Amino acid sequence: MTAAVRAEGLVKTYGSTRALDGVDLEIPTGTVLGLLGPNGAGKTTAVRILTTLLRPDAGRAWVAGHDVLADPDAVRRAIGLSGQYAAVDEQLTGFENLYLVGRLYGKNKTDARARATELINRFRLDDAAGRPAKTYSGGMRRRLDLAGALVAEPAVVLLDEPTTGLDPRGRLDTWAVIGELVADGATVLLTTQYLEEADQLADTILVIDHGRVIASGTADQLKTEVGGERLEIVVGEPAELPLTARVLADVGAGEPSVDEQHRRVRVLVDAGTKSLIEALRRLDGEGVAVLDVSLHRPTLDDVFLSLTGHAAEEE
Amino acid sequence: MTVLTQGIRDGGIIAWRNLLNARRNIDWLFAAVVQPIMFVLLFAYVFGGALGGGEYREFLIAGIFVQTIAFNSAFTVIGLCNDLQKGIIDRFRSLPMSRLAVLLGRTTSDLVVSSLALLIMSLCGLLVGWRIRGSLLDAVLAYLLLLLFGFAMSWIGALIGLSAPSVEVAQSAGLMWLFPLSFISSAFVGAGTMPGPLKTIAEWNPFTAVIQSVRDLFGNEAPPGMAPPEGWPADNAVLYALVSSLVILAVFVPWSVAKYRRVASK
Numbered sequence: 020m021t022a023a024v025r026a027e028g029l030v031k032t033y034g035s036t037r038a039l040d041g042v043d044l045e046i047p048t049g050t051v052l053g054l055l056g057p058n059g060a061g062k063t064t065a066v067r068i069l070t071t072l073l074r075p076d077a078g079r080a081w082v083a084g085h086d087v088l089a090d091p092d093a094v095r096r097a098i099g100l101s102g103q104y105a106a107v108d109e110q111l112t113g114f115e116n117l118y119l120v121g122r123l124y125g126k127n128k129t130d131a132r133a134r135a136t137e138l139i140n141r142f143r144l145d146d147a148a149g150r151p152a153k154t155y156s157g158g159m160r161r162r163l164d165l166a167g168a169l170v171a172e173p174a175v176v177l178l179d180e181p182t183t184g185l186d187p188r189g190r191l192d193t194w195a196v197i198g199e200l201v202a203d204g205a206t207v208l209l210t211t212q213y214l215e216e217a218d219q220l221a222d223t224i225l226v227i228d229h230g231r232v233i234a235s236g237t238a239d240q241l242k243t244e245v246g247g248e249r250l251e252i253v254v255g256e257p258a259e260l261p262l263t264a265r266v267l268a269d270v271g272a273g274e275p276s277v278d279e280q281h282r283r284v285r286v287l288v289d290a291g292t293k294s295l296i297e298a299l300r301r302l303d304g305e306g307v308a309v310l311d312v313s314l315h316r317p318t319l320d321d322v323f324l325s326l327t328g329h330a331a332e333e334e
Numbered sequence: 335m336t337v338l339t340q341g342i343r344d345g346g347i348i349a350w351r352n353l354l355n356a357r358r359n360i361d362w363l364f365a366a367v368v369q370p371i372m373f374v375l376l377f378a379y380v381f382g383g384a385l386g387g388g389e390y391r392e393f394l395i396a397g398i399f400v401q402t403i404a405f406n407s408a409f410t411v412i413g414l415c416n417d418l419q420k421g422i423i424d425r426f427r428s429l430p431m432s433r434l435a436v437l438l439g440r441t442t443s444d445l446v447v448s449s450l451a452l453l454i455m456s457l458c459g460l461l462v463g464w465r466i467r468g469s470l471l472d473a474v475l476a477y478l479l480l481l482l483f484g485f486a487m488s489w490i491g492a493l494i495g496l497s498a499p500s501v502e503v504a505q506s507a508g509l510m511w512l513f514p515l516s517f518i519s520s521a522f523v524g525a526g527t528m529p530g531p532l533k534t535i536a537e538w539n540p541f542t543a544v545i546q547s548v549r550d551l552f553g554n555e556a557p558p559g560m561a562p563p564e565g566w567p568a569d570n571a572v573l574y575a576l577v578s579s580l581v582i583l584a585v586f587v588p589w590s591v592a593k594y595r596r597v598a599s600k
Contacts, residue, residue: 070428095430106421110355122347123431151358167425 021084023048023175023206024069029078031064031230038064039075040230046175046206046223051197053221054210055319061230062210063103066179069208070100083174096124099168103179106164109153113144113163116152117170124171138166142196158189165196176200177208182216194220214319224319228327242317245325247272247289250298253311254282263307270298288314341434348426348439352413353446366409370402370451374458381522388463389557395464396548397521399455400541403484404512406448407491411508413440414495418597437590441488448484452477467553476551479575483544486579489586496593520545526561537563540578546571 024046031039039061046052054062067073069082071091080087083097107116114135121131139148142162147155152163161181168176178197182190197220200207211217217224218238226234226241234241250271254263260277263284267275271286271294278285288294295314302309317325356362377398382391417423417436426436466473491508498504518536519525525536536542542563549555550571556562567574 072424072427092430095428098428100425100428102421102424104421106425108351108355108422109420110358111351115351115354119347119351120425120429123344123426123429123435125430 021048022046022081024052024080024082024208026065026069026080027078029065029068029080030076031061031068031073032076037230039068039078041078042227042230042232044225044232046208048206049201049204050222051201051207051209051220053217053224054208054227055212055214055217055224055323056210056227057212060227062227063179064230065227066100066102066177066208066210070098070177071095096171097174099171099173099176101165101168101176101178101181103183107152107155107160107167110151112149112151113155113159114139114148116163117166120167120170126171134170138169142166158185158192161185161189161193162196165193169200173205175206175208179210180212181209182211182213190216214323218319226323226326233326234322238319241319241322245317245322247287248291248314248316249285249321250288250295251283251285251311251313251315252298252302252309254284255308255310257282259307260284262305263302266298266301266305266307270294270301282310337432337434341432341438344432344435345438345442348435349442349446352439352443356443356447362409366406366447366451367454369405370455371458373398373402374455374462377522378462382462385523386557386560389555390560391462392464392554393549393556393560394522395455395459395462396545396552396554397519399452399480399548400483400519400545401512401516401521402451402455403448403480404487404516404541405509406444406451406484407487407512408505408508409447410440410444410488410491411495411498411504412501413444414492415498415501415504418496419501433595434591437489437492437594441485441492444488444491445481445485448481452480464554468551472551472553475572476548479544479547479551479572479579482579483540483575486582486586489583489590492590493586493593496590496597515539515541520563524556524560525563537565538567540575540582543567543571543575543578547575 022045024044026042026044029039029042030037042061042065044052054065056062064073068075069080069087071087071094074088082094085093085097087094108119111119117135117138118131121134122128126134139145142165144159144162144166147159152160155163165178165181168178181197182193185193194216197207197209209220222237223235224238224241225232234244236244250267252263252267254260257279260279260282264275264277267284267286270288272289273287275284275286292314295312299309299312356366374395377394378391382394414437423436494507495504498507518528518532519539519541520536521541525533525542528536546563546568562568
């Protein structure tokens with residue numbers, strides 16, 4: 020299987036800021052790559068280079084087999100882009116927006132009209148198809164923008180934070196569309212600040228921070244890299260926290276963290292359920308009233324925190 | 335498809351989109367339709383009354399035509415600047431469309447607007463007593479020359495629109511340069527009465543040449559006592575107007591296209 024998207028050593032500087040500092044990436048055909056990182060990590064810069072909107076200072080990239088620097092037009096014919104800010108024309112109706120994009124992809128009037136109608140139906144915009152886009156809600160605008168990216172049935176779809184600013188329903192809708200895209204055989208590059216989203220949608224995740232790739236792999240691999248499971252215990256009385264922490268320090272594989280507000284103690288464990296049973300047994304022996312107990316694999320939040328030293332949604 | 339035919343096809347599609355946009359924007363419609371009417375009536379009666387009545391009004395019309403057409407280049411400035419501020423340019427740039435299309439589409443849609451303005455102004459002109467006294471062919475030539483000049487001005491507007499940091503700046507910058515150019519000309523007075531250097535500037539100002547050509551082609555004469563411009567540009571007004579419009583295009587089309595590539599890839 021060849022790579023639908025490949026980039027080597029991408030560098031882009033703005034003044035003294037290195038927005039991208041030597042990024043390599045590869046997306047096998049028909050898979051989803053999640054580019055995960057906080058604001059300002061360089062995600063959008065990477066997307067702009069791959070979509071020929073921006074020239075890198077160094078490095079090379081190929082999309083759908085075409086060199087983005089040498090043959091940008093061939094790249095443009097093969098991609099669909101949905102940017103961070105919905106790129107729709109406010110005064111045009113939903114239908115006219117999609118028709119316009121179809122025409123600019125080189126379709127004739129009949130084909131452009133047919134494709135616009137098809138996408139309007141698929142994205143549940145039928146009722147609003149004849150209204151100017153400025154009357155649309157944020158979610159509808161996003162759907163229209165996403166539809167615009169799919170007008171030419173592109174082999175590679177690049178989505179820059181497709182769910183930022185959407186309500187939970189809009190987010191689920193967008194996830195469903197991305198799922199369909201992949202089922203149809205498209206290759207998708209998706210940037211996101213939401214760990215849950217990358218976990219849900221991406222086959223491979225690239226964690227990026229300050230323009231550098233700091234980790235890559237499947238969600239499972241990343242979680243394993245950060246280490247075992249977390250044991251979490253909630254107790255009834257704040258006074259019981261120090262004792263609970265001491266017990267968990269004995270049982271666990273690391274330093275427990277205490278959350279006084281939620282009367283919760285967490286610790287990394289390496290023996291899974293055995294550690295859980297051991298902890299409960301000892302707490303019971305000490306007479307501690309345990310309200311809630313859970314054992315879970317690390318989330319991508321944990322991954323990000325341990326890789327970068329700061330949470331993903333900071334900055 | 336060759337670069338040029340694709341540019342024209344895609345430019346046409348963008349022009350369609352711009353005109354659709356314009357039709358739905360009330361402010362814009364007001365500026366494009368009401369402003370020409372206001373200019374004709376205002377100048378015709380405010381200045382006309384003081385400077386020679388009916389004869390002056392007929393003389394003035396060509397000046398107002400040219401000024402209004404030139405001021406319409408502000409639509410290009412604002413339209414382009416607006417597009418650049420929004421995400422829509424990114425969408426366009428990620429499409430396999432001509433790099434020329436956004437600019438050509440904008441200047442073309444503004445050419446349509448200018449044609450509409452010319453029609454409205456001509457009708458208003460007829461109401462205030464202006465007449466076409468030359469041949470039909472000359473009149474057609476005059477209108478074509480006006481549109482060519484407007485198209486050239488639009489490309490200067492394109493460069494300004496691409497250079498402006500914000501729509502607010504574009505709005506004032508788009509008009510500012512036009513005031514001295516349109517007033518230091520024979521638009522409102524015979525350039526012959528201006529003091530030394532101004533007179534020379536007025537005589538070589540392409541505005542004067544276009545205005546003079548239009549007056550000649552329409553057969554509208556200067557009222558007595560209004561000294562017309564002199565010198566080579568005045569004697570060869572149509573040629574000079576044509577050449578200067580083409581020179582402006584030859585300079586500003588490639589300049590704007592180069593600027594567009596740079597600005598849009600920031």
